[in-house]
Amino acid sequence: MSAPLGPTASSPASGVEDGVGAFVPGPRVHVAGVPGGPLSGLRCAVKDVLDVAGTVTGNGNPQWARTHAPATRHAASVARVLAAGADVVGKTISDELAYSLTGENAHYGTPLNSAAPERVPGGSSSGSAAAVAAGLVDFALGSDCGGSVRVPASYCGLLGMRPTHGRVPEEGIAPFAPSFDCVGWFARKADVFAAVGEVLLGGKMTLPAAPRLILATDAFNLLTDDARAALRPALARVEALAGQAGPLVVSPDGLALWSAAFRTLQAAEIWASVGAWVEEVKPQFGPGVRERFEAAAHQDPAAIAAAQMVRQAVRARMDALLPTDTFMLLPSTPRIAPLRGSAAAETEVTYRHLAINLLCIAGLAGLPQISMPLAMLDGAPFGLSIVGGRGSDLELLALATRICTTP
Structure with missing residues (x-):
């Protein structure tokens, strides 16, 4: 089911000062949540591979942003947290086309890992993890294909979940490797993490009796x-x-055998999803990302x-x-x-x-x-x-x- 059309994203000040380089440069998106829901009063950041109505999904690359129109609808996951009362206060930096695990973006820089400032935050959901780790937001949405929520969660000292594939609706996510892609989330506090999870997963937690x-x-x-x-x-x-x-x-x-199979399948799906765009636009990718796309082709x-x-x-x-x-x-x-x-x-x-x-x-x-x-x-x-x-x-x-x- 398609995500409902949400309020048009606007660029008034969200009240969140970005001292860690977590948010996408430029006017800050701010969409108020529906009052009275289970996430009311919580601030959320959204990885810039997920659509927010009225804004361009930049996918971690300025040439992608220049060649794509603004989204007309919120991604299904974004719509869910807004309907539950959370306020979206910004789009966060992603590694280029989500094809890295480090969090170092050649175009937008490296968001600060507040838990270990001399170290990378991890990617590709780098800005989302950095925003949560710095306390700029209560939780953030990310995406996980090969580890893009789990790695930054480990690096930044956060709770981070990759759900069962397909459990959280994936409508409104930038094309990547669809048989692996999942929408996930980060939080510092376990109660916030659980509340967001119940909203995104569409149910109530049940503690196993005898795990x-x-x-x-x-x-x-x-x-x-x-x-x-x-x-x-x-x-x-x-x-x-x-x-x-x-x-x-x-x-x-x-x-190692499983890992090699994963990398092969991921690369094949990524090229099927975005290869035509890469060949037409010939974007300038940063180190590592450039070589992976060359191999994926x-x-x-x-x-x-x-x-x-x-x-x-x-x-x-x-x-x-x-x-x-x-x-x-x-x-x-x-x-x-x-x-x-x-x-x-x-x-x-x-x-x-x-x-x-x-x-x-x-x-x-x-x-x-x-x-x-x-x-x-x-x-x-x-x-x-x-x-x-x-x-x-x-x-x-x-x-x-x-x-x-x-x-």
């Missing part, structure tokens, strides 16, 4: 000793609330077919591992946020590939995942994730909320 936990040992084996040690207290906290987690190898074939059909077979096997494997009331624990990211200005070859290739080894699990299987801000390493946030079975979003949300509100 069963599994520990993804092959995911934890990707970490350094220091990183594993940093997550041990967080794991103990979760187990104290929900029971001991049983160790299990998630991918008998190796997470030359995907091997045989490799795509093989990757589809891997995805089918992953979905079957994860559906068997995560029946009702079973949840999986794994690191949100392999390490804390890289330092700002690190070499592109390190952040955009080496580390991105390592991160996708973890992020591809929920992506390939279409499962819900929440990154919880439960650990620190070298003075920077480090997220622990919990993944639920297909459609278990409200149960997962209830469990994560309980974990993050219990001392």
